[in-house]
Amino acid sequence: MPADVSESAPAPAAPATRRARRGVRRGDGLWPWAFVLPLLAGVGVFYIWPILQTAFYSFTTWGVFGGFKWSGLDNYGRLFTDPQLYRSLLNTLIYTAVVLLGVPIAAWLASLLNTPGLRFAQFYRVLFFLPYVAMPAAVALVWRMIFNGDYGILNWALSLFGIPGPSWVNTPGFALAAVSVVGLWSSLGFSMIVLAAGLKNIPPELYEAAELDGASRFRQFRSITLPLLAPSVFFVVVVTTIASFQLFDLLYALLGNHNAVLPKTMSLVYYFYSAGFVENDKGFAAAIAMVIFVLIGLVTLLQFRLQRRWAGNA
């Protein structure tokens, strides 16, 4: 992941790269291709081919142990009239929105970490980053205990104020909130580290100059911090959105697969899993996978459009 951190920094070298690339194209020979071939082969075999296959299977009815029958748009017809699709989509959007709330929090934490002369900065950084490295299953186990209705520490804390807490992970409404909060918490560290790296790359001279010109703190934030941090923020938002759209493991481990609130709480990917691997309805599951694929594609495209717009303002 540290690689992402450096790549997320504003890249003044970008035009140079572009020029270099054009140079390569003009240069003769297949050598450049030979170098990228292993990567291309990997992408082809593990990404492009499965995508094409999944697209194909989404138009078939698939027997449990292989053997498929062309069924045209049947799966999509069924899918778009299934209320579970829209419920899962809504749940996924709510989850994503909550996790994205973590970005400003991460920015604030990052600026705290960036305070000159802060002691134990490394220690804090590790501390905040740990949840991101921890396995979702382990994270979920611990949070399950925290959320326990009878013996959980959260309800114990609430009881000190005389508030009776619910059974968090199996009460409709609360369950999605609980999952979202854990998602926010565990993505915080990653966002914060990226943003902190972005902040570090802003030359302090700019602030000094602004100070001399009598710019207020807010003005400094608006005219220096925000535009120069924008690429990092953009990166964090894109990556967080994509990751949130793929919510599965946290939900699976936090709620368990014998939980009555699942239909009301499941995400799109959980819906895919349940259709494909619990109900053995694989053609239908392929259709769900295609919907997720297109949705993430669209959201990402939209984000890049927006990016171009505010990059122009900067």
Next chain:
Amino acid sequence: MASFPRRALAAVAGTVAAAATLAACSSTGASTASDSDTPYSPPDANISANLTYAVWDQTQVKAINANLAEFNKKYPNVKVNVDVTPYTNYFTKLQTEASSDSLPDVFWMNGPNFQLYASNGKIEPITGEVKAGAIDPKNYPQSLDQLYTLDGVQYGVPKDFDTIGVWINKALFAQAGVPIPNKDWTWADLHSTATQISQKLASQGVYGITAGMDSGQSTYYNTIFQAGGSVISPDGKKSGYDSPATAKGIQFWTDLVKSKAMPTIKQLTDTTGDQWFVSGKSAMYQGGSWARSEVAAAPVAKDIAVLPVPKGDQQATVIHGLSNVVAASSPNKQAAQALQVFLASKEAQQQQGDLGAVIPAYNGTQDAFAKSMPGVDLQLFLDEVSYAKPLPVSKNTAVWNTLETNLLPDAFDGTKSVDGALKDLASQMNADLAKE
């Protein structure tokens, strides 16, 4: 910045990486149901083969290895690799292997998944072995032979079984001043005992009874049978949830929750029934014979007794057991069948019973289990076999199991009327069964 599009594209593609697993199962499975009329003949002692034996329980590997050592005395040139996959992934993996006809030669099968594999010609019937007298189904509980029989053809013999009982914490009974019921107790006895204990020990947060309400095997399937109801019709085509007798079996648990003799379903989802029991927070725990090792290792172990499940309109318990089956596509079928026959033998089953935590299925090899907790009457789990009913299954059991988990809690907690919830469940389950 130049790296963004590429990276984002890769990430987008990652979404359907899960779908790659789907794609992996794409080969058209040629069902190779073999001729089940050929009698089996034991292979030559020096037959040589490399077999894979797939199982999901690591704790049984010790007993399996002991079995295999004996097996190799008969067939020294058959090498068996034991392949352990945790239960949560076992059937996902098996399904992928079955789709590409690369199933392990011999593997564990359970009730809920059996019909799916049998009806698709993925497992070899044992008809030949039975005809040749190498396996005699009469040596195993009949209800389990039934579980592994589809359309009159038997595909496996049980290797072990479990029945359901009520584990009791004697210390909590004494503390509440409530006498421990007799073995011939009824629903009413259980209800009043549990309610009294809950009331008397409420200040300590102790409940009269807990149970694993997330699946029917150890809980509501038992009471449904005890009330004379059914979960699914014998031909596996119709739901039994719309019958009044079945409703009575469900109502039993609703009443327990209502009188606060049992925690709510939400509480039981947060902290499972066995966890309440082993930490001394419930006086009774209705659970399977498989809870033996967990109970014996818990701090409450010294205060344990056990009772059979109480009697409703009739006496009944759910029985389930695993079986060893041979893949129809196995290239070493003769050696695989020899292993299947050996694992079903009295000798191998005795060894399983002596070493393992499970009850071996072969009649007369279960003594070791019955005596494994001195002072606790584990024999009752064996006696229950006489009135046991096989775990209800159909071809795609998982589908309606999910419906049960989703729809029944509202009935247990009283959020919805039992009749209303069961009506929904029956109609949705029937719709799914029609697709099988």
